[in-house]
Amino acid sequence: MQDTARILVIEDDTDINDVLATSLSKAGYVCVQAYSGSEARLLLRAAETGDEAPYDLVITDLMLPGASGEDIVRAIREKSDAPVIVVSARTDAADKVALLELGADDYLSKPFDLDELHARIAVQLRHAARSAGRGPNALRYKDWTLDPEARTLTAAGQPVRLTRLEYGIVEALVRRPKKVFTKRELFEAAWQEECFVEDKAVNVHVSNIRGKLKASGTDGYIETVWGIGFKLAD
Numbered sequence: 001m002q003d004t005a006r007i008l009v010i011e012d013d014t015d016i017n018d019v020l021a022t023s024l025s026k027a028g029y030v031c032v033q034a035y036s037g038s039e040a041r042l043l044l045r046a047a048e049t050g051d052e053a054p055y056d057l058v059i060t061d062l063m064l065p066g067a068s069g070e071d072i073v074r075a076i077r078e079k080s081d082a083p084v085i086v087v088s089a090r091t092d093a094a095d096k097v098a099l100l101e102l103g104a105d106d107y108l109s110k111p112f113d114l115d116e117l118h119a120r121i122a123v124q125l126r127h128a129a130r131s132a133g134r135g136p137n138a139l140r141y142k143d144w145t146l147d148p149e150a151r152t153l154t155a156a157g158q159p160v161r162l163t164r165l166e167y168g169i170v171e172a173l174v175r176r177p178k179k180v181f182t183k184r185e186l187f188e189a190a191w192q193e194e195c196f197v198e199d200k201a202v203n204v205h206v207s208n209i210r211g212k213l214k215a216s217g218t219d220g221y222i223e224t225v226w227g228i229g230f231k232l233a234d
Contacts, residue, residue, distance in 0.1 A: 005056040005125050006030045010040040010072060011087070012064050020059065023114050029121075037067025041075065048079055055082055057124055059117075062088040062095070070102060077103035081151075081164050083124035087112060093200065100204045103163045127164065127191055141174045141232065143218050155216035165190055166209050169202075173222065173232050182229040206230055 007029050011017040017033050024031040032055070034040040040060070046052040058076060062069030073084055086099050089110040096107045106120050139146040143156040151167050153160045162170065168190030173181070181189065183202040206222060213219035223233045 004028070004030065005121075006032065006053055007121070008032050008034060008040065008043060008055045008058045008060075010034045010037070010058065010060040010064065010069070012036055012061065019114075020117075023118070024121075027118060037064035037069070037072055039066065040064070040072055041067055044072075044075060044079075054080070056128065057083045057085065057121060059085045059087060059121075062086060062090060062099075070099070073099060073102045073104050077163065083128060083164065085117075085120060085124065087117070096201070097204050100201055101208050105163070105165060123191065127168075139171065139174050141177060142221060143216070144170075144174065144221065146171055146174055155213055155218045158216045160212050160216065162209065162212065166205055166212075169205055170209060173230070177232045180225050180228055180231045186229055202229075 007024055009017055009020050009024070009031060011020065011033075012035050014035065017035060021031045021033050032043060034043055043052065044055075047054045058072075060069045060072050064072070067075075069086060069088065073086070076082060076084055083105045084103065085106045085108060086104045087108045087110060088095070091109045099107055105124055108117060108120065139148060145154045146152070146167075148171065151162075151164070151171075153162055153167060153170055169186060172186060172189035176189075183199045187202050206224075210219040210222060213221070221233050223231050225231055
């Protein structure tokens, strides 16, 4: 999958877009370019309807004409769990938190090193490939039922829509229900890769999971262990 992955690059700066496309193409990826949010929406819609092949990963800027990067991330998450990497000159922590809450998988601040972007793409694609190959045995914890093959969570009989990383966090906790995870351990257990993110990002993902669990009354299943990380409630 990794060397033939189809990547959509959404960037209104023509020079940056072309540099990214050239670099990705040389690395063996199939690269499709969009220069505005509205053009990206058309390409994504074509992939949804089957008129174009689906995208294995999306790279998007935030400040785009026609539709913002936030709109793009939101639209992708409504239809797909394809990894989304945001690249932006906006470095404020609040922007990163907001994007993670929307479902972005990674955030890279401009200017960035192309080698680092390639490394992050490889992480996302490896994780997606592993996710597709997980075993079929259901996991249960109290009122939760996880299907590792479909990567779905049912809480108190209600389906809970999670992003890929959110599901990985829940599965990591359920597989070791007695363990107190540090934030780094939890991220690495979920991704099965070295941690690239700050502790704040892990907090955001856990907060987002809890928010999605509130309707089922099971949001208290994930406990904060102050000064350390997270664990499942006894």
